[in-house]
Amino acid sequence: MTNQAPLTIPTVQGVASFLGGLMGRATPAKKIKVDWAREKGWLSFSEFRYPEGELAALFVADLPFCCWSGAALALLSPGLAQDAIKAGKLDQALQDNFAEVANVLTATFREFGERVILGQIHYAKLMAPEARPLVAATRRLDLEVTVTGYGAGRCGLLLT
Amino acid sequence: MLCVCSRKLCRYSELNSSLRAPFKVTNMKILIVDDAKAMRMIVRRTLRQAGVETERIDEACNGKEALERIKEAPPDLILCDWNMPEMTGIELLNELTKLGCKARFGFVTSEGTPQMLTAAHTAGARFVITKPFTPESFRSAIDQALG
Numbered sequence: 001m002t003n004q005a006p007l008t009i010p011t012v013q014g015v016a017s018f019l020g021g022l023m024g025r026a027t028p029a030k031k032i033k034v035d036w037a038r039e040k041g042w043l044s045f046s047e048f049r050y051p052e053g054e055l056a057a058l059f060v061a062d063l064p065f066c067c068w069s070g071a072a073l074a075l076l077s078p079g080l081a082q083d084a085i086k087a088g089k090l091d092q093a094l095q096d097n098f099a100e101v102a103n104v105l106t107a108t109f110r111e112f113g114e115r116v117i118l119g120q121i122h123y124a125k126l127m128a129p130e131a132r133p134l135v136a137a138t139r140r141l142d143l144e145v146t147v148t149g150y151g152a153g154r155c156g157l158l159l160t
Numbered sequence: 161m162l163c164v165c166s167r168k169l170c171r172y173s174e175l176n177s178s179l180r181a182p183f184k185v186t187n188m189k190i191l192i193v194d195d196a197k198a199m200r201m202i203v204r205r206t207l208r209q210a211g212v213e214t215e216r217i218d219e220a221c222n223g224k225e226a227l228e229r230i231k232e233a234p235p236d237l238i239l240c241d242w243n244m245p246e247m248t249g250i251e252l253l254n255e256l257t258k259l260g261c262k263a264r265f266g267f268v269t270s271e272g273t274p275q276m277l278t279a280a281h282t283a284g285a286r287f288v289i290t291k292p293f294t295p296e297s298f299r300s301a302i303d304q305a306l307g
Contacts, residue, residue: 018292075205104270
């Protein structure tokens, strides 16, 4: 049980603008409904933690989002990202880049005066155990994000 | 006075011609300190987009490595992340102050709490650029630091 005040749910436009600023390109986003628990494909789970260490939120992303955003961040070719999607896994460079996307995304809560830091990132075909209590979170923002010049992927912020 | 710059100042699409004009100070020696390789590359790219014209840009992946580089050859400007393994940005800045290093020091970080800004200012940082950033936020911060 946390003693922390719950995080504010960011807006669709806020997250889209934030990602666009990071990647230096338009990243239009739209809200979607997704049941991450029923996803059969590869997902990543990034822990957003309060400075005191408690879990504040999970940032869930599918493989296309990780690949497109990771590639766009460092201006890697879309083809390289496409290859990773076909291969079903991130190579080390894309993984490192996506980690930076997740790291910077923690700052999206800054505008509400809230602070979280990136904890561990789990890359898995199956849902990580720590994600299970949060996948049904009612305080959430699930998005489809198009990284202009690359492609579209899905991600979600699941808040405690 | 500490200068705080963020993307709210400007978007890429709002870049104007004055932003593309070269900096008055060229050939400045710059050290970029960040544990994320991609971010070091982005900082390098953004400096170029901001109009900083220099070939003398070096990189370090944490404070400890940066300290060694700075002792060997002090840069004019240090752009440093806040959270890094081995030695954090604020620890690096404190070490440099002890050594009497005169390089201008600014943070480029996703942190941005009032406490962090106060700590940065107290330690002697010239500016804090928060991620995500724009070329204009870079230019504004560096202009002020050089002024």
